Amino acid sequence: MDVVALEKTEVYQGRYRVERTLGAGGMGVVYLAEDVKLGRKVAIKQLRSDMTGNSAEARFRSEAQLLARLNHPNIVRLYDVLEDDDSVSLVMELVEGVTLKEWLRENSAALAQKLDLLMQICQGLSEAHCLGIIHRDLKPDNILVTNDGLAKITDFGIAKTLDCDQQLTREDHIAGSIQAMSPEQLQGAKLDARSDLFSFGSIAYELLCGSKPFERDGMNALAFAQQISSKPHIPPQQSWPEIPKPLAALLDRLLEKNPELRPESAQQVFEALTLVRQYGIDTSTQQYSETVTQLLVKPRKKRGRMLAALSGIALAGVGAFWGWHSFMQLAPQYIAVLPVQLHGKVRGEENAETLVTAMVRQALMNTPSQLKSSALVTYTPEKGAPLEKQLRRLRTQGITDALQARLDCMQVRCSIELQRINPRDSQVRQQASFVFLTDKRQEAQYTITNNATELFGKDYQGEPSEYKRMIAEDYNRYLTILTKADSTTSEAVSRSDLDTLKELIASYPQNINLYLLYAEAATDLFLTINDNKLLTDALGVLRNAEETYISQADLLEAKLLIKSFSGNKIGFQSTLKELQAKGHPSAHLLAQFARFQFTQGNYQQGLTYAKEATALHPSAGNLYLIAMNQTAMGNYENARKTVSELINRFPEHWSAHSLKGVIELETGNLNNAEKAITSIPKEFRSWGAKNNLSTAYFLQGKYDQALELYQEVLTQSPDNLTVISNIAEAFLMLDRPELAKAEYAKIVQLTSSNQDTESAANALRVRAIALANLGQQSEAIALITKLLLSSPDDTDIKYSAALIYTLSGEWRSANYYIEELLHQDMSTEWFVLPVFKTLCTQPQASEEVVAGICL
Structure with a gap:
């Protein structure tokens, strides 16, 4: 086996310094290297030289093509593809941690922690499946767990898209771990995303029950494959007698032989796990178990009724989760x-x-x-x-x-x-x-x-x-x-x-x-x-x-x-727990929790809790929380509907008018944005409303007017990082780069030791933009990567990532995030900054991006 194709060298292909070998497998070798341009550690996966010329090289290139389409915190990212006369190499995110197989061996984690890992794997799978990609080799060895507890799916070497044939892997379609394969995969039948769900069920079973769902007992590969295809799995209750009934029901569904009887999607499995995780791990009533089971069962026409039932159980589950037992006899x-x-x-x-x-x-x-x-x-x-x-x-x-x-x-x-x-x-x-x-x-x-x-x-x-x-x-x-x-x-x-x-x-x-x-x-x-x-x-x-x-x-x-x-997560949760014990109404505390999740950048959770609060108590404030989270995620259509309903019912809810302005700004309806914000009486305009009005002028090309108003806002809210960054951008558009650099330097100074001037996440985001504009791309990318991992749905963070990657010459990543923003209907006016035009001449720029921001 050739494992030294890449030797330790000063610089490989002008950019990567190889340090040592991390591991080797049947197709390739993985090296630890340093990206000398960006100052970060990477993993380089190289096809073994003795594997070229056969289907392995085709699989390797296929993996690169698939990974290029995937950008999700729970999937190992592809940074670059290196090719020379003799080999193909993939430059990938370096994950500091262990495989899930090693993690299982070395940790005795709490049930909540195990559920969190499974939920993360589901989210990564859901992203792949939404793009039509089936992994086909999902097993503990191909799940990495970082030192911070983040799960990442890796090794898409035999993955396939739903619209391609199976010729690429026909010659060894039962290669890899038979334990993780679905019956239909073992039988060579046509696959869909539910095949991965069977493999996920095997992982979940082992993680939760501490053993595998099928006993091999010395069987050869063929006999073992036959058992998986035709024999029932070991009941979860036999391996773990105390398993909560909802989890047992979920595992049984995932390990069904017939894919038609499994959950329809990874997203459904994520929803079921979320229900168990959030509304009471210890809840084991028959009604609760049936609700989780029904959530995962076909046919589709029953879905509406089942979700209605789920909603009812979820509200009952809130009592168990929050610990509100003593006062539930009193109607709020x-x-x-x-x-x-x-x-x-x-x-x-x-x-x-x-x-x-x-x-x-x-x-x-x-x-x-x-x-x-x-x-x-x-x-x-x-x-x-x-x-x-x-x-x-x-x-x-x-x-x-x-x-x-x-x-x-x-x-x-x-x-x-x-x-x-x-x-x-x-x-x-x-x-x-x-x-x-x-x-x-x-x-x-x-x-x-x-x-x-x-x-x-x-x-x-x-x-x-x-x-x-x-x-x-x-x-x-x-x-x-x-x-x-x-x-x-x-x-x-x-x-x-x-x-x-x-x-x-x-x-x-x-x-x-x-x-x-x-x-x-x-x-x-x-x-x-x-x-x-x-x-x-x-x-x-x-x-x-x-x-x-x-x-x-x-x-x-x-x-x-x-x-x-304030963004103090531990302090907030501690106070919330004390209030729960004193019997405050559920809608009231759910709304507070939704607001806090929003400040933390957890918009999907914020939206979930805001909707639950609104279902119990449809107040103006709760509707506004829904609209805020929808807007932050870029779900403009639903956000616009929510804000319209809010303004119709509460015409003097000025924050709703301001939020409407934000929605119209981000979707390019600049006149409507200006109209929405100026409908707010001047005495009720917050710094945020004035800042958004300034941005409306900026996007209309009225840079002098925007700059004047930004500076006025800064007098109202001194040292406001967002406003200072906007002032710098106005200077750039007015061709005054030295003044812009002075503003960015001010941001770096303000955030160097104390990030309490605004929320910590926003301070990091604006600092990253400032560093990138000052030529410190390595630190900027490190910061924005951290934010993308914690808040992957945040529109501001995705836009900032697009800007930072463009400034850093990371064209593939820049193109990816611009495409994401265009897909959620962000207006092309937001890409007016000159630096975005540098992407237009790069071969990595897609036709969609070129058409959107270059023409």
């Missing part, structure tokens, strides 16, 4: 507060009526925190709308109860009527009335909250709120800031308001309302100016509250709000 309550109606005159300071209205509204908004299994739903009423119209809007949001207060005031005395209304039939369920004095507002606030709490059943009532007195002047300062934080007002909170709240907290550390208002005000201001220090400071304020005896549930709620924006 989603409570909205209607505008306070005040009649008559209030004597006192100039804004006395405003302060009284704010006090009553806050008292009602405090009510859900005094109730079990209840959550306050933010509701912005339509100005001047009659009560019945407001209740109709609440019905569409899944609100179960509306609280309303009517005041009839004369001088310093107000009569108040509290009503708990059912939005579904507009009927008053309970009501109470009493009198309070306007110069005793603090006392009135606690009286109103406690009376509103008593409008609900005793099963829901918790401990009554405690009276924490403030001096009148301080209380009025609190109410003034409260009116700003209220979504019904146009005046925004400021940093000075946060300083005032800190002073009040220092004076009244037992007052939970001050902490809650601080958390709300800090996140409102963060969304406007994008300064992460606001979130850090808010968490510090809330930590100080832990030493007091205030309501821990309210405190945890405030922390969860802050952490859902």
Whole structure:
């Protein structure tokens, strides 16, 4: 066997320095090498010289062609193909880890970890199958597991496409591991993707049960093949008596002899594993097992009904997964507060009526925190709308109860009527009335909250709120800031308001309302100016509250709000777990979890949880979460539908208008994008909305106008990495490269030691772009590769990858990501930067890319 075809050399083909041999197989030798151009380690797989001239060379070239079509974090990537007179070599991603076979031998992992690996393999298989590629040799030896627990499928040497014949491997179609082959493959029958699913079932069986599904017992290859083709597999329960029933059902389906009885696709298997992984590994009821089984069974016409059943079980499964057992007997309550109606005159300071209205509204908004299994739903009423119209809007949001207060005031005395209304039939369920004095507002606030709490059943009532007195002047300062934080007002909170709240907290550390208002005000201001220090400071304020005896549930709620924006994964999950134990409504926490997944770049999970939250509670906020995740994944058609529904139902949801602008921007409808963003009143335009408006000008070729507005946004949100990067691009289009380099250098400096100016992922993305523009391509590629692995569906990351690979001269990878973006209907205007034109002259540029960005 010739295993030294590639010897250790200074530089091979002008680019690769071979270091040592990693291994050898029947067809080729794998070497460890360094890409001296990009400064990264690679694996070079070379066809053995004694294998040339037969079908092996054809298979080798076929593997290269197939891998060139595959770009997925769970498939080993092809970087380059090297050819000379004597050999063919594949330059591939170097995976630092072990084979799954070695991993099985060396690890005794938890079930959750094993399921995670299987889910990853499914995702890689699904990508290959969607491109019409069947692996045909899927076995533990051909699955690599990185040191970080990432599974990668490798060795597509005998893979085939669905539209080609089988002549290439006819001569040895049962070569390789018979244990992993499907019955139809062993019999030489025509194959489809379900053959790989049988092989996957063998892997899953061995991984979960600790043994193989078929015993060989010294049989020769032919007898063993006959057993796999005709004898049943060992029941999973025999190999692992405690196996959860859903997993046993799944393995039985995967190992069916008849491919028609197996799951239809790797995606279906992934869905079933996700169901088990997310909604309770320990769940083993017959109904649950049947649901997983039905998910994987033909015929297609049953699919709709089965998914409906699955949806019902999934919601029940949520209880098991989240640990919400104790309070599920209480139906969740989603409570909205209607505008306070005040009649008559209030004597006192100039804004006395405003302060009284704010006090009553806050008292009602405090009510859900005094109730079990209840959550306050933010509701912005339509100005001047009659009560019945407001209740109709609440019905569409899944609100179960509306609280309303009517005041009839004369001088310093107000009569108040509290009503708990059912939005579904507009009927008053309970009501109470009493009198309070306007110069005793603090006392009135606690009286109103406690009376509103008593409008609900005793099963829901918790401990009554405690009276924490403030001096009148301080209380009025609190109410003034409260009116700003209220979504019904146009005046925004400021940093000075946060300083005032800190002073009040220092004076009244037992007052939970001050902490809650601080958390709300800090996140409102963060969304406007994008300064992460606001979130850090808010968490510090809330930590100080832990030493007091205030309501821990309210405190945890405030922390969860802050952490859902901060990107602190461990901290978020810890707080979430504590809240789950206290019985917060499922839709409320699912929405928080969906938002957090979005900030982490896990858009598919974010979308899943947002949809579950919306199914339980179709609020404006939950619909917006769905649209955000759809947009981030480039699913523009569905995102546009969701945003249209949102705007039709909630015309003053300004964030939805801004998101509509993003969708229109990315799909090239620039006039519509500008129209959507400018429909937002100026006082409600966040830095993000203004930044998107600037980008609309940029894509229209109005570079001077875009630059001016970008710089204005930067004054509102200093050191904003995204905006600085946009300014640099504007300078490039204005042919001012030195100014552009200065902006990129500023980004590198800002991200060199502290990436808290924005989310960590976005900081890495923008840093990678800056490094690539400054000629530091190796580090840029390392960063963008890390982001692609963690967030493969992120449109911003894919676009950044296309830009970085183009700047680095990695034409094949650049072409791949540009094609991906064009396929999801990203507009060609986004490729206006001059560097993209350099791809047009390269032979690796596909016809589609040339037609899209070059002509």
